[in-house]
Each structure stands twice: as C-alpha cells, then as structure tokens.
Amino acid sequence: MADVALSLEYLHALAVDVLTSNGLDNSHAEALAKVLVAGQRDECQSHGVWRLLGCVKTLRTGKLNGSAEPRVHDVAPALVKVDAQFGFSPLPFEIGSRILVEKARKTGIAALAINNCFHFSALWPEIEALAAQGVAALAMVPSHSCVAPAGGTRPLFGTNPIAFGWPRPEGVPFVFDMATSRIARGEIELHRRAGLKIPNDWAIDDEGQPTDDPERALKGAMMTFGGYKGSALAAMVELLAGPLIGDMISQESLEFDEGLGAAPCHGELVIAFDPSVFGGADAGDNAHRAEALFAGIVGQGARLPSQRRFEARERSVKHGVTLSAELHADLLALSKSQDRNADACGRS
Incomplete structure (x- = not known):
C-alpha cells in the first residue's frame, strides 16, 4: 500500500480524535497528541503516531484513568x-x-x-x-x-x-x-510489524540465545x-x-x-x-x-x-509527513470521524 502524505495539523487532529474516541479526556488527548505528532514530525517513527495503537490498547484495559486530574x-x-x-x-x-x-x-x-x-x-x-x-x-x-x-x-x-x-x-x-x-523496544515492534529481521545483537530469545527474529526477541529479552x-x-x-x-x-x-x-x-x-x-x-x-x-x-x-531530528523537523514543517496507508487506515478505524481523508483534512 502506498504512503499517505499528511499535514501536521491534520495529524494532530486525527491523534486527538483517536484518543478522545476511545475514552481519553480532551486535555490529556491534546497533551499526548502533541508529543506523538512531534515524534512523527522529527521522523522518529518508533515514537510517533504508531504509538496511538498502544494508547488505545492501554485505555481499553481499564488500568488507565482517562480523566485523571x-x-x-x-x-x-x-x-x-x-x-x-x-x-x-x-x-x-x-x-x-x-x-x-x-x-x-x-x-x-x-x-x-x-x-x-x-x-x-x-x-x-x-x-x-x-x-x-x-x-x-x-x-x-x-x-x-x-x-x-x-x-x-x-x-x-x-x-x-x-x-x-x-x-x-x-x-x-x-x-x-x-x-x-x-535499541528502543518500539524499533523491534516496527520490525515485527513490517516482517523484517533485526540485528542479532539487539536481543536474545527465551532460551538466552541471540536472535534476529523480532517475535522471539519480544518473548525473550533485549x-x-x-x-x-x-x-x-x-x-x-x-x-x-x-x-x-x-x-x-x-x-x-x-x-x-x-x-x-x-x-x-x-x-x-x-x-x-x-x-x-x-x-x-x-x-x-x-x-x-x-x-x-x-x-x-x-x-x-x-x-x-538530535541533529538528524532537527533537520527532519524543518522538512516536516514545510512539507508535512507521510504515514503508511496501512497505519493511516488503522488510525481512522479507531476514530469517530472515520470519514476523514487526507485530501479533505490537510494532505500536503
């Protein structure tokens, strides 16, 4: 599936929508969306809006207080x-x-x-x-x-x-x-999601042996x-x-x-x-x-x-960001405004 080009404004609005649609108070959603969109803006994919999927999972466990003061x-x-x-x-x-x-x-x-x-x-x-x-x-x-x-x-x-x-x-x-x-754990998660191997010095499997399989790494130890x-x-x-x-x-x-x-x-x-x-x-x-x-x-x-991040930030502020069409679809499915689309809401 092709990547989707999005403006930062659209992405922030989508992130807030995903979070509030799943039970998070608006003040918390705004603060959290700001951090996640910043990660995407700076091309830190493992700490970007992909993590909204984990946020929603956390909200649905009932462990987190979505309206905490x-x-x-x-x-x-x-x-x-x-x-x-x-x-x-x-x-x-x-x-x-x-x-x-x-x-x-x-x-x-x-x-x-x-x-x-x-x-x-x-x-x-x-x-x-x-x-x-x-x-x-x-x-x-x-x-x-x-x-x-x-x-x-x-x-x-x-x-x-x-x-x-x-x-x-x-x-x-x-x-x-x-x-x-x-390495950040999110990097292993992204490799698993993409069906890619990881370097075999990142983690060990549940038997204590080096592994290049992200699934085995996630079951073992980093x-x-x-x-x-x-x-x-x-x-x-x-x-x-x-x-x-x-x-x-x-x-x-x-x-x-x-x-x-x-x-x-x-x-x-x-x-x-x-x-x-x-x-x-x-x-x-x-x-x-x-x-x-x-x-x-x-x-x-x-x-x-962080020099690479700051350079990426300049590009994103000028041109917006890209998400995989798969991730964009996953986020839309979690929001109340499922009729959102990149062209209507700020495609860059």
Missing part, C-alpha cells in the same frame, strides 16, 4: 511532586514543569517527580520544552521489564531511557535522548548498550526513578500490568539546572565555553545529538 504536591523549595492519578504522563509533566522551572530559577537546581503515570513516549519533547525556558535538564524513567542485565538471560530492567538538554543562545538546544537498552556500562546506567535509572521517588521499578510495573499489555505504569524523575544561578556574573562566559565545546564537535566533522 493530576495532583500537585509542593514538597520543598527544590522539589515538586505530581501524582498523575494513573493517567498518561504528558499533562502531569506540563503542569509540574512550570513549577519546576520556577524553583530552579530560585535555587539553581530543582527536581520534579511524577508518580503513578503511564509513560511510553520519548523524553526529548519534555527536555526541549525545559531548554526553551533557559534551563538545562535531565530526565529518566523505567518501564516494563524487557531488558536483561549484562551477563544475564532474563528480563529485569526496562529500556530505561535518559535524556539531557542544554539551552543555547541561538537555534535549537543540545539534546540527547537514549535508551540504556541497545540487551543493554555497552555491556556492563549500559547495565549500570539502567540500574541507576531504576533506583532514581523508582525507590527514590516512591514508585515502581520495571519488574513491579510489569506485575502491575497483569498481562494486559498496557503501557508501563511507574514514575518519572526530571532535574532542572539554571545556568544563570550556577554561573552568576560568569554565566555569559560559561555559555561561550559551552558553545566552544559544540563548535569543537562539529568542527571535526562529527554531528551533535
């Missing part, structure tokens, strides 16, 4: 906690991040803990939103157990991503968002990147975004799911740093030092993290 707890001068009330994470982040930035500007460093949230999307949209307000930020979440520790053969960790952002005087921020697993180094970072994420903030580790999240196949439910930790408070009168000179580092990277032919 996040509760804010102002714990300390440098700490705010938001109880997501078992709803999706983007709206609690939007609410909590405003307080987080205010606290960071007063104290130099502050933390946001989001509890009881269903989180499955990329972290870089959150980090970019903070960098746009002039703060550096670090975010991390566990997920469902699907990754074996280095030297192990059974799932224990989640993909446990870490994201970091640094604001820059001009242009886009310095941002990276990486799983501590060798591998950490960098062996023991990635494994140590994965354990760090489990601790900081789990017991530290009073929430579930990946194994507990999987048990909470009870085999229903919903999105992972756990906590998220976000730490913000205000360079102007840390640097004081020298903040301007420190920013120049950071720019010298970036210039040194690109000056020898290397690229900055």
Whole structure:
C-alpha cells in the first residue's frame, strides 16, 4: 500500500480524535497528541503516531484513568511532586514543569517527580520544552521489564531511557535522548510489524540465545548498550526513578500490568539546572565555553545529538509527513470521524 502524505495539523487532529474516541479526556488527548505528532514530525517513527495503537490498547484495559486530574504536591523549595492519578504522563509533566522551572530559577537546581503515570513516549519533547525556558535538564524513567542485565538471560530492567538538554543562545538546544537498552523496544515492534529481521545483537530469545527474529526477541529479552556500562546506567535509572521517588521499578510495573499489555505504569524523575544561578556574573562566559565545546564537535566533522531530528523537523514543517496507508487506515478505524481523508483534512 502506498504512503499517505499528511499535514501536521491534520495529524494532530486525527491523534486527538483517536484518543478522545476511545475514552481519553480532551486535555490529556491534546497533551499526548502533541508529543506523538512531534515524534512523527522529527521522523522518529518508533515514537510517533504508531504509538496511538498502544494508547488505545492501554485505555481499553481499564488500568488507565482517562480523566485523571493530576495532583500537585509542593514538597520543598527544590522539589515538586505530581501524582498523575494513573493517567498518561504528558499533562502531569506540563503542569509540574512550570513549577519546576520556577524553583530552579530560585535555587539553581530543582527536581520534579511524577508518580503513578503511564509513560511510553520519548523524553526529548519534555527536555526541549525545559531548554526553551533557559534551563538545562535531565530526565529518566523505567518501564516494563524487557531488558536483561549484562551477563544475564532474563528480563529485569526496562529500556530505561535518559535524556539531557542544554539551552543555547541561538537555534535549537543540545539534546540527547537514549535508551540504556541497545535499541528502543518500539524499533523491534516496527520490525515485527513490517516482517523484517533485526540485528542479532539487539536481543536474545527465551532460551538466552541471540536472535534476529523480532517475535522471539519480544518473548525473550533485549540487551543493554555497552555491556556492563549500559547495565549500570539502567540500574541507576531504576533506583532514581523508582525507590527514590516512591514508585515502581520495571519488574513491579510489569506485575502491575497483569498481562494486559498496557503501557508501563511507574514514575518519572526530571532535574532542572539554571545556568544563570550556577554561573552568576560568569554565566555569559560559561555559555561561550559551552558553545566552544559544540563548535569543537562539529568542527571535526562529527554531528551533535538530535541533529538528524532537527533537520527532519524543518522538512516536516514545510512539507508535512507521510504515514503508511496501512497505519493511516488503522488510525481512522479507531476514530469517530472515520470519514476523514487526507485530501479533505490537510494532505500536503
């Protein structure tokens, strides 16, 4: 089936329609659609609107509260906690991040803990939103157990991503968002959906053997990147975004799911740093030092993290995005407005 060209506006409206048609409150749907369309816009297919299928599945399990009202707890001068009330994470982040930035500007460093949230999307949209307000930020979440520790053969960790952002005087921020697993789980799902093999160093099967079959990989365990180094970072994420903030580790999240196949439910930790408070009168000179580092990277032919995403973003803003006709049809089938079509609703 041919690809379908769509405008970003159409895609956002379709995403909101899919979510609200399946029981999600409009405020949550708007926040979640923004994140998923951003992934599609930046050509991060594994974190784009394909994940709407998983959102709908999660809504239908009954585990998620589609009309949850996040509760804010102002714990300390440098700490705010938001109880997501078992709803999706983007709206609690939007609410909590405003307080987080205010606290960071007063104290130099502050933390946001989001509890009881269903989180499955990329972290870089959150980090970019903070960098746009002039703060550096670090975010991390566990997920469902699907990754074996280095030297192990059974799932224990989640993909446990870490994201970091640094604001820059001009242009886009310095941002990276990486799983501590060798690859994002969504990439294996996309290979399975497309009937493609995966590299045999991404995962092991349920007998602990390397596999290039995505079906066997999904039944086995993914591998950490960098062996023991990635494994140590994965354990760090489990601790900081789990017991530290009073929430579930990946194994507990999987048990909470009870085999229903919903999105992972756990906590998220976000730490913000205000360079102007840390640097004081020298903040301007420190920013120049950071720019010298970036210039040194690109000056020898290397690229900055997320450069490919930002280039894709420029293309998508100008020309829209493409979806497979199959995925577009799947999304239409989940929406109330099944009479939507690309030509009538913003085909680019």
